[in-house]
Amino acid sequence: MRANRALFPSISxxxxxxxxxxxxxxxxxxxxQGSDTVEAETLVVLAKEEPGKVDPELAQLPGxxxxxxxxxxxxxxxTRHKHQLAVGKPVDIELPNGRRxxxxxxxxxxxxxxxxxxxxxxxxxxxxxxxxxxxxxPGDPFFVAGQAHEGGxxxxxxxxxxxx
Amino acid sequence: MSTQALREEDAELHRYYDGELDLLGSDDAEKRxxxxxxxxxxxxxxxxxxxxxxxxxxxxxxxxxxxALFAAIREGVNRVQSSPPPxxxxxxxxxxxxxxxxxxxRDAESARRAMGLTFGVLALAAAALLIFVVAGGDLGVARxxxxxxxxxxxxxxxxxxxxxxxxxxxxxxxDFGESTGTVFAVEGEQGQPLAVVWINDEGGEP
Numbered sequence: 001m002r003a004n005r006a007l008f009p010s011i012s013x014x015x016x017x018x019x020x021x022x023x024x025x026x027x028x029x030x031x032x033q034g035s036d037t038v039e040a041e042t043l044v045v046l047a048k049e050e051p052g053k054v055d056p057e058l059a060q061l062p063g064x065x066x067x068x069x070x071x072x073x074x075x076x077x078x079t080r081h082k083h084q085l086a087v088g089k090p091v092d093i094e095l096p097n098g099r100r101x102x103x104x105x106x107x108x109x110x111x112x113x114x115x116x117x118x119x120x121x122x123x124x125x126x127x128x129x130x131x132x133x134x135x136x137x138p139g140d141p142f143f144v145a146g147q148a149h150e151g152g153x154x155x156x157x158x159x160x161x162x163x164x
Numbered sequence: 165m166s167t168q169a170l171r172e173e174d175a176e177l178h179r180y181y182d183g184e185l186d187l188l189g190s191d192d193a194e195k196r197x198x199x200x201x202x203x204x205x206x207x208x209x210x211x212x213x214x215x216x217x218x219x220x221x222x223x224x225x226x227x228x229x230x231x232a233l234f235a236a237i238r239e240g241v242n243r244v245q246s247s248p249p250p251x252x253x254x255x256x257x258x259x260x261x262x263x264x265x266x267x268x269x270r271d272a273e274s275a276r277r278a279m280g281l282t283f284g285v286l287a288l289a290a291a292a293l294l295i296f297v298v299a300g301g302d303l304g305v306a307r308x309x310x311x312x313x314x315x316x317x318x319x320x321x322x323x324x325x326x327x328x329x330x331x332x333x334x335x336x337x338x339d340f341g342e343s344t345g346t347v348f349a350v351e352g353e354q355g356q357p358l359a360v361v362w363i364n365d366e367g368g369e370p
Contacts (some may be wrong), residue, residue: 084197112329114338120363122341131340132347132361136333146345146363 032112038105038114040160042081042093043141047072048152051152068093085116094121097149106133113137114160118144139163177203183211332356 045058052074083091085105093101101130106115117130134142138161145155167258179185180193197203255302335347349357 102355109329131363132338133336134333134359135336136357136359137329137331137356140331140333140352140358142333142335142361144348146365 037084037086038138040085040103040105040106040158041085042079042083042101042103042155043077044079044093044095045155045157046076046096046149047155048074048079048151050074050151054156074152075077078154095147095154095156096146097154099147101144103158109135116142116158116160118142118158120147123131135146136160137163140151173203174206177206178210179206333359335359335361 006074012122025153049071050073054073054075055077057077058075078096079094081091082092086093087105087107090102090104092164093103095101099122102119102121104117106117113135114137115133115135117133131144136159140163141157141159141160142153143157145153147154176185176193180190180197181189185193197207269370332349332352334357338345338347338361340363344364345362346365348360348362350360352358
């Protein structure tokens with residue numbers, strides 16, 4: 001059952017994260033027009049099935065009550081990183097489980113979207129496996145999830161640039 | 165018993181005889197037919213008919229010389245393969261003879277020339293009229309006066325077309341390596357698809 005739940009994560013949680021990432025507006029992310037860098041934000045959330053608190057940053061999200069993906073009843077933002085991504089230059093983000101997430105901005109597409117490669121190193125290994133390549137519109141995040149940590153599941157959201 | 169029921173029972177009997185019923189259906193039908201005199205007679209009739217047809221086929225097959233039949237077939241195939249292909253025939257394509265005179269003869273040619281001349285004159289007249297109108301009615305000789313300044317080049321400014329990028333995020337490629345996982349999308353706040361890569365983390369924490 002747990003394995004099945006792992007395969008069917010809380011879509012509502014991810015919906016929350018998406019809105020959370022989109023609404024976190026302390027400092028709107030900006031794209032340096034005409035340059036090869038873009039500001040990015042990475043959010044690392046710990047989601048647990050046990051009833052508990054939901055981080056206020058993620059609380060105002062409509063997916064909270066959306067069945068059947070409400071298995072995760074507690075969510076806490078563990079870390080939030082803001083960084084400048086330059087084309088071809090990797091940025092490493094320490095994860096709470098001791099691994100590192102590496103993000104590389106491959107290029108900005110003519111339509112304004114960003115082509116990004118993300119990878120996570122294996123435990124006790126320095127090398128990174130190219131995990132995924134994503135194309136994302138400015139301000140729209142993508143998620144990497146599923147790693148176990150402290151009895152819960154890590155959900156990592158990455159957002160580049162800002163919506164126009 | 166109604167006509168419909170009779171037809172269905174008859175069909176079931178034939179299916180039973182042909183072995184088309186499943187095991188349970190066949191057992192059930194066998195018991196019912198065994199207790200039914202009419203069904204039993206029908207089954208015996210079908211059996212006799214089947215035997216008669218079998219005998220007829222066997223008699224016919226016994227008279228057939230299969231070796232001779234195959235030999236005839238082989239001979240026919242060889243004959244077709246050995247015979248040369250038919251020679252190609254030249255077919256008259258029916259080339260058109262260009263007539264020395266256009267259709268209609270000399271009179272038609274004259275009429276066409278006259279029509280062409282008429283159109284030409286009309287075109288010249290229209291051009292002359294246009295010039296007259298443009299010149300404001302003055303048919304005098306136009307003199308070019310140097311304006312002293314370069315003619316302006318009119319450049320049509322094309323409106324800038326802004327194309328919004330497709331909303332959301334999508335996975336182009338993924339490699340789970342030794343792990344397994346799945347890729348799906350969730351709906352964002354504005355209904356845009358947001359990519360999710362879910363890794364079934366077998367390794368756990370270091």
